[in-house]
Amino acid sequence: MTSRDGFQWTPETGLAQGVPSIGVISPPTKISTSSATYDVIVVGGGYAGLTATRDLTIAGLRVLLVEARDRIGGRSWSSNIGDYPFEMGGTWVHWGQPHVWREISRYNMRTELEESFDFSRGVNHFQLRTTQSTSIMSHEEEDNILAAGLERFVNVDGAMGRKIIPFPHDAFHVPEARRYDEMSAQDRVSEIASSLTPNERASLESFILLCSCGTLETTSFLELLHWWALCGYSYRGCMASLISYKFKGGQSTFAIKFFIEALATGKLSYVFNSPVSSISDRGDKVTLTTRDGHQYTGARLVSTIPLNVLNSVSFDPPLGTQRATATNIGHVNQCVKVHAEISSKDMRSWTGVSYPFNKLMYGIGDGTTPSGNTHIVCFGGFNNHIHPEEDINETKKAVESMAPGNMDVKRLVFHNWSKDEFSKGAWFFSPPRLLSTSLDAMRARHGNIVFASSDWAIGWRGFIDGAIEEGTRAAMTVKGELQPAPVPRSYL
Numbered sequence: 001m002t003s004r005d006g007f008q009w010t011p012e013t014g015l016a017q018g019v020p021s022i023g024v025i026s027p028p029t030k031i032s033t034s035s036a037t038y039d040v041i042v043v044g045g046g047y048a049g050l051t052a053t054r055d056l057t058i059a060g061l062r063v064l065l066v067e068a069r070d071r072i073g074g075r076s077w078s079s080n081i082g083d084y085p086f087e088m089g090g091t092w093v094h095w096g097q098p099h100v101w102r103e104i105s106r107y108n109m110r111t112e113l114e115e116s117f118d119f120s121r122g123v124n125h126f127q128l129r130t131t132q133s134t135s136i137m138s139h140e141e142e143d144n145i146l147a148a149g150l151e152r153f154v155n156v157d158g159a160m161g162r163k164i165i166p167f168p169h170d171a172f173h174v175p176e177a178r179r180y181d182e183m184s185a186q187d188r189v190s191e192i193a194s195s196l197t198p199n200e201r202a203s204l205e206s207f208i209l210l211c212s213c214g215t216l217e218t219t220s221f222l223e224l225l226h227w228w229a230l231c232g233y234s235y236r237g238c239m240a241s242l243i244s245y246k247f248k249g250g251q252s253t254f255a256i257k258f259f260i261e262a263l264a265t266g267k268l269s270y271v272f273n274s275p276v277s278s279i280s281d282r283g284d285k286v287t288l289t290t291r292d293g294h295q296y297t298g299a300r301l302v303s304t305i306p307l308n309v310l311n312s313v314s315f316d317p318p319l320g321t322q323r324a325t326a327t328n329i330g331h332v333n334q335c336v337k338v339h340a341e342i343s344s345k346d347m348r349s350w351t352g353v354s355y356p357f358n359k360l361m362y363g364i365g366d367g368t369t370p371s372g373n374t375h376i377v378c379f380g381g382f383n384n385h386i387h388p389e390e391d392i393n394e395t396k397k398a399v400e401s402m403a404p405g406n407m408d409v410k411r412l413v414f415h416n417w418s419k420d421e422f423s424k425g426a427w428f429f430s431p432p433r434l435l436s437t438s439l440d441a442m443r444a445r446h447g448n449i450v451f452a453s454s455d456w457a458i459g460w461r462g463f464i465d466g467a468i469e470e471g472t473r474a475a476m477t478v479k480g481e482l483q484p485a486p487v488p489r490s491y492l
């Protein structure tokens, strides 16, 4: 099936919108009667919504899943073009991510992972292009340069951040942590700039921007410390957790397992292609209205609508001031992720940074396609932002400029997350002060509406793991209210 989402370009076909994905659900509607009252309505079929839907249907509750798109997965989905999975959004997972790993074990997918990097072949080097120079170095030198900059960056306490965030799943455990949420990444880079070589600085800044895809000024230093803590306070941990292990068949092979399990309970109704326009909570029931005028009611509603688009839905009674303010501020991630299939087989072992002049700044060899081409994945951010489909020649040039002479582009594949009306951005990354002022408000319920999203998870916030954490939390909350646990009795 082909989704409306995503774009691909080849010299032969030109630019085309819509790419195939096993995450597209057909038929798009399965509903007994539109006037039924459900136990729970879940809005959004990303990992938070899929987890909540599955857990609630397994508990025997009647659930209606309402999704704006034609597919499941939200910000994590893969397109299988020519039998090769291009990851359009969320990709990498790790066994150190507790919620995601629980699900990988549940679906027996432990052996379905593969490594992105393969440093055994061809052009086996790192290419660092800055405004001043181009350096070619080994991957070991690449590690040393980035580790040196990163360790200086995070070492605010002489303990590599361990004293500031001793519990990664409780980032504000130490009150002083709030001080670092006042700071931007730029503030911290300025503090250590005199101790960095030009290559260390370019490498560090491009890595920070790869994490936040904002600008150095709009990136919360505390959130970077939080990522560092989650990754075990080490450079190696960051590489392993953030960018190394992915599903051989693509993210949609994982997401579909949640959906199929929910469906098998017989308790699931769903409507895709149905953007929600308003949600009203009258105390005894919640009524949802879609843009095309359909109304559905439930005893509870789980909203997984992302932070950056929450203000596109009207709530009655209106959302509280602090949540509304947080929604209007939003997160800062405007990642531009572009896949390129290139003819050079040797580039499989290449990695590169082109910063700050290029429209894409970070690239790695990520696989070999069935036709024998190398798959390169490139990232850009808001610091040098493009809408890839608006000028495909500029996008192609940005890929070519990552490694001039070595990028003979045969295909481009991407999803424009910035223009996507159901996300308006990529993974959550906080600007300074948003977390310390608004995290609790973003997580709070609103009458019979429970909010669940990776955007306000506690642990791996902004990751697939965080979405599953939140879907689990929402399901537990709702289940606890609609199905109070039986009082344990002793027969002794």
Ligand code: FAD
Pocket: 043, 044, 045, 046, 047, 048, 049, 066, 067, 068, 069, 072, 073, 074, 075, 076, 088, 089, 090, 091, 092, 093, 242, 274, 275, 276, 277, 304, 305, 306, 309, 313, 335, 337, 417, 422, 423, 425, 426, 427, 428, 452, 453, 454, 455, 462, 463, 464, 465, 466, 467
């Ligand atoms: P979403 O997936 O956004 O789900 C919300 C759902 O709500 C969507 O399906 C949306 O269509 C729907 N919706 C929105 N508005 C409405 C409406 N009005 N009516 C009905 N439905 C609506 N994470 C990792 O762990 N590893 C990675 O490598 C990684 N890389 C990433 C790369 C990119 C480019 C992107 C975009 C994300 C990446 N992430 C990664 C982050 C991860 O994808 C997200 O954190 C996670 O998928 C979010 O899940 P969610 O369910 O909270 O939100």
